[in-house]
Amino acid sequence: MSTSLYPLASLPQIEKTPSREDGIPGDLEEDLRAYGCKLIHEAGILLKQKQVAVATAQILFQRFWFATSMKQFGIGDIGMGALYLASKLEECPVRIRDLVNVYDLLLQRKAHIRAQAVASSLASTSSSTPSWSELKYTPMSYFGNTFYDLKEAVVVAEMQILKRLGFNLTVVLPYNTLVNYLRVLGLTSREDVCTKAWGYLNDAPSVEARLQTPVYALYSVPTIVCAAILLTTRHLGIALPSAPENCWWELFDAEWEDLSSVCGWIMRLYRERSLEDHTRVMGMVAKKGVRQWLEEHRSVGGEVR
Incomplete structure (x- = not known):
């Protein structure tokens, strides 16, 4: 390790x-x-x-x-x-x-x-x-x-x-970090955002699929939290600054390649078996x-x- x-x-x-x-x-x-x-x-x-x-x-x-x-x-x-x-x-x-x-x-x-x-x-x-x-x-x-x-x-x-x-x-759990990041982005007033982002931190919006991917052993907590927020905002149609010169995830020292990888791990749970x-x-x-x-x-x- x-x-x-x-x-x-x-x-x-x-x-x-x-x-x-x-x-x-x-x-x-x-x-x-x-x-x-x-x-x-x-x-x-x-x-x-x-x-x-x-x-x-x-x-x-x-x-x-x-x-x-x-x-x-x-x-x-x-x-x-x-x-x-x-x-x-x-x-x-x-x-x-x-x-x-x-x-x-x-x-x-x-x-x-x-x-x-x-x-x-x-x-x-x-x-x-x-x-x-x-x-x-x-x-x-x-x-x-x-x-x-x-x-x-x-x-x-x-x-x-x-x-x-x-x-x-x-072990560092990501839930406190999520609350802080949502507060910085001004999204804490949206209950649907908080609920869905919290669910994505557990790898899926349902309680039956908690932490089933190895992302917590691969990436830092800020990256995982940013990926959960990215999936949430894309799903709910919420616009956040994402221009190359002004990306919101760079505020939290996250890289786009890592975000897309974490999102891929999470979404693979939905594949048909x-x-x-x-x-x-x-x-x-x-x-x-x-x-x-x-x-x-x-x-x-x-x-x-």
Whole structure:
């Protein structure tokens, strides 16, 4: 990680992440990152955790994959470890037992949805009527192997995050900066501007897609905030000075190339994904699923197809 007020990924890490070095395609890595962040967000809701801790966990999660490959660690385990560690950093700790129970419920629910989707796809090809059933969740035993395995996974993931990030866990959230920038631009009186810009800082206007892109590990907070304001003003048709000699984002030391890149990351979340794409990531929460996918898609010459 580069040395800054807060750590950002270096150019070599950005050009070819450890996961891509191991043969994982860039689009698949993006989907796995987004899915891992979504699990963190859903777990935070069920745990009634503070949003600041959830956001910190998602940023730590994104940074981790610039230092380590998804072939070595599962996104589910690292997500648990990131949320557990971030809860300590933000002084709102959670019990490992509660965290493990919530993730077990989420993963069982996702596995059930994936099985239902696959069954529905097979039924549609055979012209039969697909049948959907509700998940019958059975809590794990506190004295069973599953509970102790997940508990150990949380501890190991926390230690790996600390180790791989070099104990540099500084996280700067952008919300105060957004308020200040909107005040300077005279936009705080527009409720729609504040709401939409706040949503773009979370990578999308809906609460279900919070912090799912790695921009917080790639760009400085002023650049990300300016990109959120740019998307908001363009969407709402608000004119701001943008002539080459008088660009509003230069007031905040942001570069146009960086702004357009951040906007591209955010808007890629809206791209259409097939049923196969959705079910694929659900089956790759653990490193075992990633390795199995790599083996299935590896050609005779050793390259990933």
